[in-house]
Each structure stands twice: as structure tokens, then as C-alpha cells.
Amino acid sequence: EIQMTQSPSSLSASIGDRVTITCRAAQGIDNFLNWYQQKPGKAPKVLIYATSRLQSGVPSRFSASGSGTDFTLTISNLQPEDFATYYCQQSYTTPHSSFGQGTKLEIK
Amino acid sequence: QVQLVQSGAEVKRPGASVQISCKASGYTLTSFLMHWVRQTPGHGLEWIGMIIPSSGSSMSAPNVQGRLTMNWDPSTRTFYMDMNSLTSADSGVYFCARLTAPWHFYDFWGQGTPVTVSS
Numbered sequence: 001e002i003q004m005t006q007s008p009s010s011l012s013a014s015i016g017d018r019v020t021i022t023c024r025a026a027q028g029i030d031n032f033l034n035w036y037q038q039k040p041g042k043a044p045k046v047l048i049y050a051t052s053r054l055q056s057g058v059p060s061r062f063s064a065s066g067s068g069t070d071f072t073l074t075i076s077n078l079q080p081e082d083f084a085t086y087y088c089q090q091s092y093t094t095p096h097s098s099f100g101q102g103t104k105l106e107i108k
Numbered sequence: 109q110v111q112l113v114q115s116g117a118e119v120k121r122p123g124a125s126v127q128i129s130c131k132a133s134g135y136t137l138t139s140f141l142m143h144w145v146r147q148t149p150g151h152g153l154e155w156i157g158m159i160i161p162s163s164g165s166s167m168s169a170p171n172v173q174g175r176l177t178m179n180w181d182p183s184t185r186t187f188y189m190d191m192n193s194l195t196s197a198d199s200g201v202y203f204c205a206r207l208t209a210p211w212h213f214y215d216f217w218g219q220g221t222p223v224t225v226s227s
Contacts (some may be wrong), residue, residue, distance in 0.1 A: 034213040043203055043217035044153070050211040087153055091212035095143065095167055099153035 002026050002090050012108040017078045023088035032092035033071045035064055038102075040085045044059045045090045047086075048073065065095035075105075081105050111135040112204050119224045125192040128221045130204030132185050136176035138162040139209045142187050143214065144178065158207070159187065167180030194225045 003026040013019045023033065031051040039066045046055045048064040051071060068074035075082055088100040112161040115129040130142070143158040157168035159178040172191065180187040187204055200222045205214035 032212060033212070036214075043205075044214070044221055045217075046213050046215055049213040051126045053211070055215070069201070079217065089153075089213070094212040095141070096169060097155050097212070099155075101152050 001096060001098050002093055004088055004090055004098050004100040005085075006088055006103050008103060009101065010104040010106065012106050013078055014108045015080060017050045018074065019071045019105065020075075021086055021088075021105075023066075023073070023100050025069045025071075025090055025092075028068045029066065029090040029092035032090055032094075033064075033066060034091060035062075036087045036089065037082075037084045038087065039089065040096045044087060046106055068071065078105075080092045080107075110206070110216045111127045112206065112216055114202075114204060114218035114221045117222040119226065120194050121184075122195055122225055122227055124194050124225075126194060126223055127190045128202050128223075130187040130202075130218050132187065132204075132206075135206075137182065137185060139179070142178075142180070143205045143207050144176075144189050144202065145205050145214070146198075146200050146202045147220075148197070150197060152155060156202075157189065162189075169221055194223075196225050197221060202212075 023093045032049045035048040038044040047058050047062050053066050064073045085102045085104045087102050091097045111133045113131045116125050116227050138161045144156050148186040152169040159166040184223040204218040207217040
């Protein structure tokens, strides 16, 4: 299993801020990196797939980049509904994918 | 519209078995793989298994292999996972999730089924 490490584990920000979350894979995963948002009591929801492709219906304030082992998710102009936990997932080794430990984004 | 609707919360004793169902609608079931992902306090989000509806073949993660069985019923469009020999480490929320190709991400998820294993 490829270990995925996210940082930070938690983050405080204000409405309108720009935040960046990073995800590092223990080995190269090409562009098979996905980002999910999860709110309490709900299933994760895909935001970004294939490193930088925005899933249909996801606001354009979400963007992502990276390659190989290092990836980032950026949220610009934070909105109240963006406060949630974010997970990266490598799908390079599908079916046995693996997730990061999560980054909890809280309101400052 | 695609929907995955899971069965309700379960409370089990250690050593017992649990079955979770996931009823799918809104798409051709044989065109997508169905995966099972769980979220536990100890391991966060963790892939545990998948089934290929077109063949019925399945694969499970090494840490649950031998304890996890997956199948599906085309007549009711329902997927099932059965896990036996439960321990407290299996407590968490279990999700079914549809895998979409070619980039292999989960585009639709069930709402989750909480499983509590406690004596």
C-alpha cells in the first residue's frame, strides 16, 4: 500500500481566504491523485480527479496541481460551505487505493 | 440520477458477522466496479474490497481477506458485503462507492452504514 501523507492535519482560516493543502505519496503515482471533501455525517465527495481535473459541479475556486509524489489542493475565496475535512487519494494502485489522513479546515 | 442507498446501522458482538447492502439506481450496473471503503478511528478511510458486476469476481484488502465476502443481486440491483469474525477494530462507517474509469476515482458514494462492534 502506498502511504499518503497530508499536511497540515488541521487548518484555521477565514471567509475569503486562500488555503493550500499538500499531499505527498511515498512513491510516484503518476497523475492518479484525487481530492475529496467530507462533511460530518456524510460520505466523501470528489472535488478533483487526475491531479487537476475539476469534477462536474464543483466550484472553480477549487484547484489542484502536482505530479509524481507531491500534490496540492488550493481553495480560493473560502466560503462558509468549504469548512470540512479534505482527503487525498491515490488511485495508481487501484483497486487497492489509499487515502491521506485528512486535513480539517476550520473557521478562524 | 445515480443513487447508492445503504442499509442501516448495525451493532454487533465481537466474533459476529455483519451484512451491509447497497442498492444502486440510475445507471447500468455492469458498466462500473463497486468498491467498499470504510472509515475507522484507527485507520481513517480505507479501501477494503471491490466487486466486478459483469463477472461477479471480487477482491479484498489483505487485512480483511478471508473475512470479507462481496456479491450482488442483479434482480434487485443490490450489492452486499459480509464480514465475519468482527472485532472492535472493525467499528466504523462502511461505504459503497462507484469507481469511474479511466482515472479511478469514486464519483458516487452510499450514505454510509455505521457498524459498532462491542461486547
